[in-house]
Amino acid sequence: MRIHLPLRYPYSFAHTTKRLKSFEKSIYVYREGAFWRTIRGRKGPLLLSVAEDSERPGLIAEIFGEADPEEEEELKGRIAHMFGTDVDLTPFYEQMRQDPVLWPVIEQRIGMHLVLDASLYECLVKTIISQQLNLSFAGTLIERFIQLAGDTGQFAGETWKVFPAAEQVACLRYEDLRHLQFNQRKAEYIIDLSRLIAEGKLDLETLTGLPDDEVMKKLTALRGIGRWTAECLLMFGLRRPDLLPAADIGLRNAVGRLYGLPARPDESEVRRIGEKWAPYRSYATFYLWDTLG
DNA sequence: GGCCAGGCTAGCA
DNA sequence: TGCTAGCATGGC
Numbered sequence: 001m002r003i004h005l006p007l008r009y010p011y012s013f014a015h016t017t018k019r020l021k022s023f024e025k026s027i028y029v030y031r032e033g034a035f036w037r038t039i040r041g042r043k044g045p046l047l048l049s050v051a052e053d054s055e056r057p058g059l060i061a062e063i064f065g066e067a068d069p070e071e072e073e074e075l076k077g078r079i080a081h082m083f084g085t086d087v088d089l090t091p092f093y094e095q096m097r098q099d100p101v102l103w104p105v106i107e108q109r110i111g112m113h114l115v116l117d118a119s120l121y122e123c124l125v126k127t128i129i130s131q132q133l134n135l136s137f138a139g140t141l142i143e144r145f146i147q148l149a150g151d152t153g154q155f156a157g158e159t160w161k162v163f164p165a166a167e168q169v170a171c172l173r174y175e176d177l178r179h180l181q182f183n184q185r186k187a188e189y190i191i192d193l194s195r196l197i198a199e200g201k202l203d204l205e206t207l208t209g210l211p212d213d214e215v216m217k218k219l220t221a222l223r224g225i226g227r228w229t230a231e232c233l234l235m236f237g238l239r240r241p242d243l244l245p246a247a248d249i250g251l252r253n254a255v256g257r258l259y260g261l262p263a264r265p266d267e268s269e270v271r272r273i274g275e276k277w278a279p280y281r282s283y284a285t286f287y288l289w290d291t292l293g
Numbered sequence: 294g295g296c297c298a299g300g301c302t303a304g305c306a
Numbered sequence: 307t308g309c310t311a312g313c314a315t316g317g318c
Contacts, residue, residue: 127299134298137316183314185302226301250299289299 001063003076004053005085010093012111013052013059016083019290020115022135025143026161027150038153038162039118041075042068045153045162050083059085064155084113084239092241092280099276101259106287114286116239120204121197122163123237127229128189129182144180145190148172169194189224196222207233212240235282244281246270254288 017035020028029036034051046065053060061079080086089111096106117123129145130138149164149172169191177187196202202222207215212234219230231245245251247267255273256264265273277284 132300228300248299
């Protein structure tokens with residue numbers, strides 16, 4: 001199945017996928033100009049490749065595996081949402097020109113969009129795993145988690161891992177994750193969350209229609225999810241435009257460095273500096289994180 | 294070896 | 307309501 005996706009420019013596929021290369025593991029691969037990963041379709045795992053369309057402006061997505069023909073429109077919508085193809089960055093850029101410190105950072109990355117995870121569940125689990133860990137080790141743990149709990153798909157003779165569904169993780173024991181070097185509480189957070197979903201007591205998709213503050217309230221009521229994790233889901237799972245995870249250590253470092261502050265700013269200082277980025281604080285955060293490399 | 298990581302909870306004042 | 311120790315382990 002081949003799907004053409006028109007783009008809203010400015011859109012730089014190179015800037016947009018650059019960040020993904022650092023996540024290259026079993027479910028993310030970037031080769032020959034195309035981004036590859038597995039997703040879950042109605043009938044089972046699918047392999048997705050996305051690249052720039054060489055014949056006309058836009059992206060071209062190819063889907064391998066047993067996709068339901070009636071699923072095409074749905075898949076098109078999902079991929080468009082993942083890659084932000086209908087997001088217009090122009091108003092954000094117009095506003096950021098007013099910030100002489102941040103603008104040069106943005107100007108070097110014109111057309112950089114955010115690529116979302118394939119599901120809210122995947123986003124939430126990855127974010128919980130990443131809590132308080134350096135990104136390198138967090139990536140190692142995510143990879144081990146996928147290898148342990150994820151299933152596999154066969155596509156054109158190649159075997160691919162698929163990010164596990166909540167039902168698969170719900171069957172694990174805490175000690176299974178302990179063996180991967182998760183701490184006890186993180187193992188509990190992830191398995192307990194997965195059990196809630198598998199038992200039908202929590203439906204992350206219902207968050208899609210709620211305003212930011214209600215999403216925050218629902219998520220932070222769950223054990224293991226604090227403000228930072230909820231903000232990350234809003235930004236990286238739901239593509240909400242105006243979040244500022246001001247307590248985030250990486251964001252504080254980036255702001256301190258860029259604005260030439262004598263010491264790392266605290267949360268309130270970041271919030272004060274970031275006020276002028278509203279209503280696009282998520283994008284400002286995303287571009288600032290990108291400066292950390 | 295020591296300190297820090299794109300935090301959160303539980304326990305205490 | 308606000309503060310803090312403890313968590314586990316890699317990276318530097």
